[in-house]
Amino acid sequence: MEPVKRIEIVVDSPEVPELLQILRREGIGGYTVFGHLRGGGDRGERRDDEPSGGGNACILVAVPAAKLQRVIEVVRPVLKRRGGMCLVGDAHWVVH
């Protein structure tokens, strides 16, 4: 098992394509997206069942610790402008 950083980014669904593009530009091609989430935060409640869309999505990315700083740097401006949440934790990647 290798130690990695486990990054969770919760944003509005329509932001996801651009965030993935940004991550890809940083050479990060491994990600998992959980869609259709409800949520609440500073900008009030967000639900997925409105006619105009409006749900959240969560992008899970596992990266080596060395890459963490760079990911945070590119993600932070998006969160600043659009709101959202980014959590970082420790985990071990089971090598297969």
Place this chain on the structure above:
Amino acid sequence: MEPVKRIEIVVDSPEVPELLQILRREGIGGYTVFGHLRGGGDRGERRDDEPSGGGNACILVAVPAAKLQRVIEVVRPVLKRRGGMCLVGDAHWVVH
């Protein structure tokens, strides 16, 4: 980055509105809900595709360590009565 507690609560979908209400009463307005989950535990299997509903949902809440105890106190009786799971881990909140 600020250290936070990352709380995951897995319960029956129809419990979610009341759990969120309870959390809100405790002044916790930040949450993300993952819906339509399958699961298995002490009360057997739970699937989302039965005609009477019946799937699980997972509420993810990031709180400062100081609030953890209070969240656990209010969530525990619900879990006791209805079953479910609550996991607590450590994470860092990327300030934006």
Place this chain on the structure above:
Amino acid sequence: MEPVKRIEIVVDSPEVPELLQILRREGIGGYTVFGHLRGGGDRGERRDDEPSGGGNACILVAVPAAKLQRVIEVVRPVLKRRGGMCLVGDAHWVVH
């Protein structure tokens, strides 16, 4: 609260039934499945909206540390053959 290992396994959706069967054989009946995930990794992009299916799912399992090794042993060959990701982290189980 009891310390547990928090295991996340991301695999192709159709693998889930067999993985759960394998886990059950190891005496692990507690799990939560998050379905309909998009993802990217070594095997390229995976989306859920293709006519032939093709999305990922994430199995979340909380086990006592003592059982971790056994879970990894049985899951690893599946990941080796089919691709996917397995992350292990630390968490506390709120006893109810």
Place this chain on the structure above:
Amino acid sequence: MDLSLIASNLLNPPVLFFALGALAHFLRSDLEIPQPLPKFFSLYLLLAIGFKGGSELHESGLGGPVLGTLGAAVGMAAFVPLWTYAILRRRLDAANAAAVAATYGSISAVTFIAASAFLAQLGVASSGYMVAAMALMESPAIIIGITLARRAGGGTPRTAGMPVDGGWSHLLRDAFANGSVLVLSGALLIGYATGSSGKEALAPFTDGIFRGMLCLFLLDMGLVSARRVGSSRELGLFPVAFAVLVPLANAALGIAIALWLGLGQGDALLFTALCASASYIAVPAALRLALPEANPGLYVTMALALTFPFNIVVGLPLYMAAIQRIWS
């Protein structure tokens, strides 16, 4: 009993799609009908059947046996949980006995719809107000079941320790503002209010594609109830016997009441199907919250994996044969 009745029931596309769904499960096919499609099909069916019933009620009016039938329907919805609870209590704890009793006191809209389709195939007429009877039978058993459980010391009010809301207001809401109850009765009232102009405007939707949507829903029901048949083996003999014998007893009661009310053969079959059927949508949804001590693996499995297919496949032609013999 006339074998052609069984044949004409079995050679119905909806029943055959039910069998196809079950077959898919037993062949361990990867066929699945993911949410929210089953929800869509059942929403459609409730809306269509409610609306059609309302339009027909508008045409037929509330005279004749209508009020008597509606009264009898509510009566049966209250009586069935009471008598079955007495029996169930001998083998089960209070919560589970109450949950099963509530399940069998309420009704299955799809069994009702299958009975209507069966009548249509036989060319036997039935009345729109039977849908109103169905709508009235959905909820009372929930109230009675939970009251029984609470009297026995179980059924902790949903909000114990949570000063969110009074327990009873919750209960009434779970029973009467339940999504499926509301769509069915709402559509009934709308069909009644908009009369023949509404009926005509919606006919291609509520009539034209109805049978096809029923096939889709029953395909899913076949999958889901076959999946539960496995678990039904773990239930033991008592619940299995109950799931077959109690519908027969309730059907007999239903036939007797229908005869006494002077209903026609078609309405008699619909009334009987309501009495004999058990709920696997509205009641479980309410009980999951109101009676969490009860095991859905018991009451849902009995209603869905045993009573539902029994009624659909064997029960309907059997009840019809009895009615034909008695009425003629």
Place this chain on the structure above:
Amino acid sequence: MDLSLIASNLLNPPVLFFALGALAHFLRSDLEIPQPLPKFFSLYLLLAIGFKGGSELHESGLGGPVLGTLGAAVGMAAFVPLWTYAILRRRLDAANAAAVAATYGSISAVTFIAASAFLAQLGVASSGYMVAAMALMESPAIIIGITLARRAGGGTPRTAGMPVDGGWSHLLRDAFANGSVLVLSGALLIGYATGSSGKEALAPFTDGIFRGMLCLFLLDMGLVSARRVGSSRELGLFPVAFAVLVPLANAALGIAIALWLGLGQGDALLFTALCASASYIAVPAALRLALPEANPGLYVTMALALTFPFNIVVGLPLYMAAIQRIWS
């Protein structure tokens, strides 16, 4: 004003299902219509209305008042955000004022559809090209609203700091390649191109089940907009007054233009409904990305919880009464 107009609007199944959805919310029912079902219903409605409009346009041709009406439609879609922005700016910051202005400059397809259904019920004819007018009115207000916000210093281009794509190309895409705009105009062109053979082939789909699908969608809209009524109480008096009075003003403008263009009564009502309605699908979807500083809790709530039900329930018969009086 003729009360029978109100009655015949209210006794419409779609409007009653809207009320049923709202009732379900206020009874705190667990009824919900989960995604992607609402998306399916609106996709269906846009495809069907677009296609039917295109077929009718094929039959009627582009002569007569068609081009004038289309021009007037675009003109109103541009004028409404400008005049309302001037008013909104007195009470709101630039971003929110621009967002609300864009919302009211664009249109609500379901209000348009409800107006068509209302006309069908009254037996008043209308023209297929009005759908083209609707398609043309969806997007301009988005462009104008965002331009207003940027001029005022807000509206940070979506890609600030992200050298992914130029800000304006993004904006044009959000405005014109928006999913609902594309399906509506695409279906319109396809209906136009395939003419009467296409019309006949799709009729059971685009016509037959149309009213029923509209009922399902409005059931959901009732749920969703009732949910937002709670939040509308927190908005304060100004937005609430705006959400009722501005549609009336735009409707008056619309009626005047329709008169000037010499439209028939049916087309006049459709044009008026477009002017009076506000967008809660296309515009919010675009603004969430292009104007994140604006609060969807304001502009979506105004359009969805206030203006939409006002138009559906009160507005349409009111506008029709005015048109009938003026035209005759």
Place this chain on the structure above:
Amino acid sequence: MDLSLIASNLLNPPVLFFALGALAHFLRSDLEIPQPLPKFFSLYLLLAIGFKGGSELHESGLGGPVLGTLGAAVGMAAFVPLWTYAILRRRLDAANAAAVAATYGSISAVTFIAASAFLAQLGVASSGYMVAAMALMESPAIIIGITLARRAGGGTPRTAGMPVDGGWSHLLRDAFANGSVLVLSGALLIGYATGSSGKEALAPFTDGIFRGMLCLFLLDMGLVSARRVGSSRELGLFPVAFAVLVPLANAALGIAIALWLGLGQGDALLFTALCASASYIAVPAALRLALPEANPGLYVTMALALTFPFNIVVGLPLYMAAIQRIWS
């Protein structure tokens, strides 16, 4: 070749909606049709086409060229993977060669449906039993492809190291109990069993709204296959040439067999469309599990982004022109 054939194929609403979906992708629209809606549309199409085929088979009986055609269909489904594997193996490793071979041996139900719609538009008759031919052609190629891969040392049985189940029983299940195979053949049998009464009862569902549902599904297919066109550029020349030339070769073979069997023009086109089409639903679903070493980015992209649109847009009128010339 008669240009009017191309025009009448292109001016078909379904084909135009396919183009609209592709356009939406290239305009980078946010239009999306989220799961499970595509699943719903394809479930509907399989059920409807299977059921209609079964009803027609019931009417026409099993005489004449029926058994010969069914035999030829199975033969082609087995022969195509064998001959194409021999070619593919020169450029690809065993697993990928076997996967592509299986993909082209099986069929695309939507191409078949588009061919039927094209015939309907031309007013050319076809037979219900062709649906049975389609059902029989779905699975054999899966078995043959995997056998080829295993013989070449690849294709680790799915359960290697997992004593859950034997590898071959898995394989047969993936091939024959596959959801789409089961719904298509099950609906065919149900249509056959319920005959004309079933046909009439379901007609508004299986016939009336069929074209419209096809439009919705093709709108989604346009989106999805346009998305894959980007990746097809990375494939290199060989797969792209294969994806266009092999369908032409299989179509030629199909036409020859149809002539030899003495089929009518309509059935000849359907048979040809089956031979020329490649699977992007059933086969990939099975191969993902049975041949994980093969790259879906190769075989799905070829079938979905190249062969499918080629057949739909260019292939069908081309094959029809050839058939018309040869037959007359």
